[in-house]
Amino acid sequence: MSRSIDYGNLMHRAMRGLIQEVLEDVQERGLPGDHHFFITFDTAHPDAELADWLSDRYPEEMTVVMQHWFDHLEVTDEGFAVTLNFGDAPERLYIPYDAIKTFVDPSVEFGLRFETQDEAEDDDQPTPPDDGPGGGETESQPETERQDAEVVSLDRFRK
Template sequence: MSDSAPPPESLLPYDRWTEEAMRNVALRALEFAAKNGLPGEHHFYLTFRTDHRDTKVPGHLKARYPQEMTIVLQHQFWDLTVDRGEQKVSVGLSFGGVAATLVIPFAALVAFWDPHVRVGLRFGDAVIPEAEAEQVPEPVEPESPPAPEEAPARGDAPAQVVSLDAFRRRPTKE
């Protein structure tokens, strides 16, 4: 038997199960924040597809971010809800002083990042180039409480990819 033989094709949908489990981690964090608020220094960056047919964002934001958008949930958000029945997240944010409610289908979520504890998850069938897989994005440190318009724009810029290996705790040697 050769070590170079390709692994057998799985008859079990491990990729789908892994994707669902990771998405559930992000949704549980959002549900916790919706019910209890954000504890300590935790805050979330949510990246989502604005071009998903069920995503609801104001027209001026969709024009500015025609494919992807990242929002920050930290100080200035309200009415965060996770509706598992309808498979969507909704949240109120202010953009340039104008209040808006965003509705984000679970399927439109691209990434979840909590920079306080360096936990990041990327969803979907994104191809992760080796060079990018090792990079961990640095969170934006605004001078005042962050407003959604200060969130990093995704638009046409190359996506930053978070490798789960960067977040695994390594055993300490004694």
């Protein structure tokens, strides 16, 4: 019987723990300095919770921005809930860590990217830009800021 260490899943779990720790600090102390987050998540994830009009508009994934205005951030071991502003309409979202596809803090050029095995097979294909709505005061994620962040993709190291 052959057994191997699943480094990919171990790293994904560690990276999600890092996101949880960062969000817990923000929950307790607020966002320091120029830090802000672009968080892309799977809106079809069974545990994700968002308004029907948002899931209708973004049936696969959505990018939210936590920057100038967000409220009621609640962080748990499974995910986080936050109220964001979508065109002067506050909406409550619950995002499980398992639903997160990317987590980027462009203020310090830091980013994490989570890929499924299917996405890893398409690694050679360019990823179209996401035009999802932003939370806070930003409506969309500027392409220049996305390109400035260093994104870590662990699936390229999988065999």
